[in-house]
Amino acid sequence: MSLDPKIAARLKRNADGLVCAVAQQRGTGEVLMVAWMNDEALDRTLTTRKATYYSRSRQKLWTKGETSGHTQQVHEVRLDCDGDTILLTVTQEGAACHTGDHTCFDADLLLTD
Amino acid sequence: MSLDPKIAARLKRNADGLVCAVAQQRGTGEVLMVAWMNDEALDRTLTTRKATYYSRSRQKLWTKGETSGHTQQVHEVRLDCDGDTILLTVTQEGAACHTGDHTCFDADLLLTD
Numbered sequence: 001m002s003l004d005p006k007i008a009a010r011l012k013r014n015a016d017g018l019v020c021a022v023a024q025q026r027g028t029g030e031v032l033m034v035a036w037m038n039d040e041a042l043d044r045t046l047t048t049r050k051a052t053y054y055s056r057s058r059q060k061l062w063t064k065g066e067t068s069g070h071t072q073q074v075h076e077v078r079l080d081c082d083g084d085t086i087l088l089t090v091t092q093e094g095a096a097c098h099t100g101d102h103t104c105f106d107a108d109l110l111l112t113d
Numbered sequence: 114m115s116l117d118p119k120i121a122a123r124l125k126r127n128a129d130g131l132v133c134a135v136a137q138q139r140g141t142g143e144v145l146m147v148a149w150m151n152d153e154a155l156d157r158t159l160t161t162r163k164a165t166y167y168s169r170s171r172q173k174l175w176t177k178g179e180t181s182g183h184t185q186q187v188h189e190v191r192l193d194c195d196g197d198t199i200l201l202t203v204t205q206e207g208a209a210c211h212t213g214d215h216t217c218f219d220a221d222l223l224l225t226d
Contacts, residue, residue, distance in 0.1 A: 007223060022135055022144055029142020031135055034198040046224050077224040080217040081210050085147040087218045097194050104193040105200045110120060111159050111190040 003043040011039070012083035018054060021086040023064075023096065025103075026075050032096035033104040037086060042077075049074040051088055070094040116156040124152070125196035131167060134199040136177075136209065138216075139188050145209035146217040150199060155190075162187040164201055183207040 011019055018036040025032055035053040037045070041061050044052040051064045051072035065071030076089035097104040124132055131149040138145055148166040150158070154174050157165040164177045164185035178184030189202035210217040 010221065020133060020147055022147060024142075024144055029137075031137055031144065031200055034133055034135060034147075034193065049224075074224070075226045076222065078218040079221040079223055080147065081212050081214070081220060082217075085217070086223075087144055099194050101194070104195075104198070105191040107194060108123065108192040109189065110192055110199075111162075111187070113188045 003039040004046075007042070007046075007079075008039055010079060010083050011042075013038075014084070016056070018056070019084050019086055021051075021053060021088060023051060023072055023088045023090050023092075026089050026091055030103055031105060032072075032090070032092055032102075042086065045074055045088070046077060051090055065093060068094070068098075070096065072096075116152040117159075120155070120159075120192075121152055123192060123196050124155075126151075127197070129169070131169070132197050132199055134164075134166060134201060136164060136185055136201045136203050136205075139202050139204055143216055144218060145185075145203070145205055145215075155199065158187055158201070159190060164203055178206060181207070181211075183209065185209075 017038050021037045022034050023032045038054045041052045041054045051074055055062050071093045072090035074090050078087040130151050134150045135147050136145045151167045154165045154167045164187050168175050184206045185203035187201055187203050191200040
């Protein structure tokens with residue numbers, strides 16, 4: 001498999017060949033996490049409908065939940081206006097965060113009304 | 114002004130000294146846009162409650178809406194589990210996208226159920 005050339009042509013990758021990816025819970029709209037994708041991660045996400053990212057620390061693809069079971073079933077994929085960010089609408093199984101929190105943004109509130 | 118050292122110590126900046134920032138509409142939960150912040154942009158966002166980012170292309174701070182009038186009033190600011198992404202809950206005035214779209218993710222749908 002390789003990424004559809006019509007999509008690949010619209011991506012504006014960073015120096016590491018990656019685009020930013022935001023995962024949002026279907027229905028509630030919660031922002032669950034932000035990670036990175038290379039072309040192959042995006043292709044796998046589109047074709048398998050299981051959210052797949054590129055780990056910058058491990059320098060390899062990872063399908064969300066492959067070890068934890070906390071998978072993300074993908075419903076929608078959107079590319080932003082300048083081609084450097086993907087927005088996924090997903091159904092999150094279990095916790096999105098490796099800490100066990102529902103989202104990666106639950107623990108550290110810097111400002112509130 | 115400078116960023117609270119207790120917050121600055123928790124940031125995990127990229128090689129350019131930046132963290133990723135996701136702006137989400139209060140109430141609807143729509144993801145409006147993704148941009149970047151350096152320490153000063155985050156400090157200004159926290160202290161003025163007007164979303165302020167760092168432009169990588171222009172290499173300077175920009176307060177969202179300073180020319181367009183399409184400001185973002187900031188209600189909540191959260192830092193993610195690994196310290197490299199900020200989530201803003203905002204009230205968007207007018208269009209978030211420079212194209213005139215409501216969000217930067219409106220125009221290019223790659224996959225849907």
